[in-house]
Amino acid sequence: MALWAGVASAQVPPDAAARLAAQAEAMKKLSRLDGVWRGPAWTITPGGRREVIQTERIGPMLDGAIKILEGRGYNPDGSLGFNAFGVISFEPDTGVYTMRSHAMGRAGDFKLTPTPDGYDWEIPSGPATIRYSVVIRDGVWREVGERVVEGRPPFRFFEMTLSRVGDSAWPAAGAIPPK
Template sequence: MRLFSALIPIVILTTCAGVGQAQTPPDPAARIAEQKAAMKALAWMDGVWRGPAVATGAGGRKIELTQTERSGPLLDGVLHVVEGRGYNADGTTGFNAFGVISYDPAKGYSMRSYAMGQAGDFPMTLTPTGAVWTIPAGPATLRYTITAQNGVWHEVGERVVEGQPPTPFFEMTLKRIGDSAWPSAGAIAPS
């Protein structure tokens, strides 16, 4: 009986050690490497872009903007960030959005978007010439299709309702105007 009582603490310690080891998170290196490799497909977005954009406002009113985008990698290439600004004819900002694109090996690409007082996580699919990302909007889906070729970023936003033809509500055609160190530039040094 004494031997059995003496073995109980050893069994408990061994069991707890095994559970602790089972809960040790895996080494993130392989996952990070997979994320970085996947994000390289978005390298075409890097830099600064500018061009005309037209949005359809309330009552079908056309809103013309000069759209700019700046885009680049963050977290050593694990994320891709994009800021879009649409300028009115008088130079004021008529539209501002920010997006964080990420890759989950189990789920694929997604974009965390902040625009017009709203935020959300939305699926993104890469295509041979760009990408498509969608936002659920009640009975409709807002679908943005990006085509990138020869230094031109063309994007069309459409409202898609099942059984009806897509209704365009946004279009921009931007030209790449240069490189940018944003967003990685300006990091705080260790000392």
């Protein structure tokens, strides 16, 4: 990483400040995500329905140019049953938001579309599309996941309803100081 930083600093594009400002401005559409969230969630797996207590912590990095997300699903016995990590970014040249998601041993880049009160994102999955829709209103985050196959009604396999429990200094807090 330090090598990359050295190379990058020698080749800083002249429009870097403008690009970062455009990215930070675009992330403002998603500022309602920032903070700590907790609540019940369920999913249907090949093994049946699973219920967890889901938590999310979300915050800005790179002076607000990106959003960092971590989701954890806790089993009824308190053990960790699910863990995911994501980075939301915006490409000023194309006007496209992307989420880089890591979960269950898989990773991918997926188009994310902000909505007036949340966002939608989709994962292509063979003949199906996995569609997640998020609505955040009055401190409540409601997310549903559906499997969509053309010609069939969507199949809901995931739902969570989280309450905002507070602010978070994550991920920017705890940066390593120069001395």
